[in-house]
Amino acid sequence: MNLTVRQACAIESAALHNPNFDVFVLFTCPTRRPLSIAQKSLINAIESYSNVQFRQLDVKRYAKGTPVEVWIKKGYVLKGRFPVHHTSDLLRLISLYRYGGIYMDMDVIVLRSLEDVPLNYLGAETFDLLGNAVISLKPNGTGHEIAELFLRDFQINYNGRHYVDNGPALVTRVVTAICGVKLVKAIQEDSKTCRGLKLFNSTAFYAIPWQQWEHLTKPQYLKDTMEKTKDSYLIHLWNKVSSRGLIKVGSNTAYGKYAEKHCPKSYAAAGEYF
Secondary structure (H helix, E strand, O other): OOOOHHHHHHHHHHHHHOOOOOEEEEEOOOOOOOOOHHHHHHHHHHHOOOOEEEEEOOHHHHOOOOOOHHHHHOOHHHHOOOHHHHHHHHHHHHHHHHHOEEEEOOOEEEOOOOOOOOOOEEEEEEOOEEEEEEEEEOOOHHHHHHHHHHHHHHHHHOOOOOOOOOOHHHHHHHHHHHHOOOOHHHHHHOHHHHOOOEEEOOOOOOOOOHHHHHHHOOHHHHHHHHHHOOOOOEEEOOHHHHOOOOOEOOOOOHHHHHHHHHOHHHHHOOOOEO
């Protein structure tokens, strides 16, 4: 296990704003290695929150008893162009099928509590695409039924060549079929059509689209970005593209300002760059 500062920030912000929730950090790496001083500082910062739990898992064993158990044993997901990303896409769905709860990517910063938000929700990235960086499902009833549909769709329509087909495209495909409409916008206008599944507009989780990721990391966009995200539950950092935009600690950027406030211990342990 080797966390980046930004991943530590995601974990800390979730724990900080949801003290009555357990925050489970799941990882699949099979070996341990000595931690550097910087890593020890980050781990210590996160483990200072009593509601954070680290869990190492074996993918095949974790899938046992789920609709994709046999499919995973055949190793299809490891044969595609994006095995790490697609394994992540799958593991979040298995977790929700087994336990319910709230799944979050580790390239987010949580800005406020989700403890009083009823389970069973997703958020729209655009007017016709749902994101899979945040998925909330109940462990029973409609939530469990939807989780099963997600897993069955993953198995049937798996595409190892394309990055998003098994993530945002999958959840959009399944949810629009459940709701009987073609556009996410139409679902948002009438939540009753979605069997109790709440669909937030893009402001909730994806106020800054991936094409504008630099708005989170450059000072000239600070005021505009803070305004756009003032009502968000969290901000999504789009790590695939934003990881190359290092931020100097203390700089006047939206990401830096949010990190300093919402993951203060990780930010303090970051060193020169965040």
